[in-house]
Amino acid sequence: MSAYTIGVVGALGVVGGTMLEVLEQRKFPIRELIPLDARENEGKEISFMGEKLRVREAKKGAFAEMDAALFAVGAEASLALAPAAVSEGCVVVDNSSAFRMEKDVPLVVPEVNPGAVLRHKGIIANPNCSTVIALLPIKPLHDYAGVKRVIASTYQAVSGAGIAGLRELEAQTRDVLEGRAPEPKAFAHRIAFNLIPHIDFFEDNAYTHEEMKLVRESRKILDAPELMVNCTCVRVPVYCSHSESITIETERELTPEKARELLAKAPGVRVADDPARLLYPMPVDTSGQDLVFVGRIRKDISTDRPSLSFWCCGDQLRKGAATNAVQILEILAASSARSTSTAR
């Protein structure tokens, strides 16, 4: 079996760090792992597979020896560096929003549209975390009943804003408990014991960019340009795992029983839906693993049309970002292994 030289750009960030963990845990065949980060972090060390690795500066010219690089940096940094990496012969799996809606860039959730990976022209985009978590349960229901309309309200963890978000929740929580006035830095307002209905910038239609990601990305990933989506994104004082309250209207009848049966068989999904045993998805139960938990599955009682409501939670650092990117890498590796063996 081949092994690969893989870069992780943003290796010191919370998603980058999770990518290193996931590569290790999933035993991705690594020849060499090259951690990269901003210039000021050059020379810092990270641990990978029991070894200390020195962080290099993420810059043009750094990618020539890599087979692929996982980018876990902001859209601006990705825009600046990913095309350079591609021109150096490296395939980029980019976690930012920079390229997701580009026509030539596959946007992939491996359980949903794995085939899109191989149509890449150098860059493959990882969807937004809340899109991944919503689409894992929506996909099997869509295949069966045809999802026409999605109404989602999210409950998004602070680690979606990186290490700064995690630190801010902890620091502000201590401030509030000790009677000090918390000072917002990572978020527009205080997040400790509060909710902020604002993630990413506001677009002209009064939706946030974060909300519109679910609209646009779901259509592209499901190849469903007619899909109608309405989303409200809210930051909540939770460290890890995004949760979503979702109602879907479908073309065809879809009972809760059938939905549970479909979801029980769906890859990447765990049905956690037994209220009598106090079982439903919660952030504390879904953090640190890769499945999206789905529960509270029930008929939407506000319409006579076929419509279903459910509640799902998933670790947005793992399945919503790092694990999804590594799974894309695995598809690339499997395909290159196949083409190598065919060539033989």
Added chain:
Amino acid sequence: MSAYTIGVVGALGVVGGTMLEVLEQRKFPIRELIPLDARENEGKEISFMGEKLRVREAKKGAFAEMDAALFAVGAEASLALAPAAVSEGCVVVDNSSAFRMEKDVPLVVPEVNPGAVLRHKGIIANPNCSTVIALLPIKPLHDYAGVKRVIASTYQAVSGAGIAGLRELEAQTRDVLEGRAPEPKAFAHRIAFNLIPHIDFFEDNAYTHEEMKLVRESRKILDAPELMVNCTCVRVPVYCSHSESITIETERELTPEKARELLAKAPGVRVADDPARLLYPMPVDTSGQDLVFVGRIRKDISTDRPSLSFWCCGDQLRKGAATNAVQILEILAASSARSTSTAR
């Protein structure tokens, strides 16, 4: 102007305590305030209008001298005591769910259906906190455009579960910050840095009783038996103020501009909707006051039918409970003042 002898049952609880504050702040004309609570709290003291008052046991026979009593206890205690209070000649404003759906019991949000108060036969019910907070903005929109369908996801503060809920969030938050395992008591699961999609018991249709309250109570209060409502209720690690992400489908067209105009004039509502200035409703801004803040008002982009989405927050201890009850008392007082002056 007349003054009244008023009892507060559950005076040591978080809603009861808020009722005392609100009676004081709104200068309700009190001749005598009688705090009542469970037998084990008899003799404890509370402060009211700068005086120390001794708590009496809430029991049959305790109500004869009162004009009215505000009940801030659980449904079981209300069921046991409220009819006795009425038979002793006392009008009961009950905050529990015990009588809300009874045909002869008015269920009142004073800004929505004040006239219902005077049809009482001894008991007037205060709606569930999340119903009050949803209906304040829904009412003017319903009057203008005819609300047919409501899809709501709630973000409910722990003080909805009383002092035990407040203490549990604080204690568990300290536990988590200090590396101890938090122990759930007031809630079914850990609430610190977590979300629990379960409030009150599960009904047979897989909705919780809390969710069904919004369905049933909204129909009764708006006198709209055809209104279709779908709700997902979630407990969040916030001390005070419930928030709700709401989408309403209407009979007639309702633009966001028109909605803002209607809401700006609506009693009990404040429009907080200026994303460019980072202004939208948040629990920290709405706690400790009586208005329901409404923002994120925008066209629902998931349908071609008339449909609007918004986000609202309100202090569920005040407007969602105590203030609403005191306002009901004020309607009763105004009416008795009128009938006294007419009789003269």
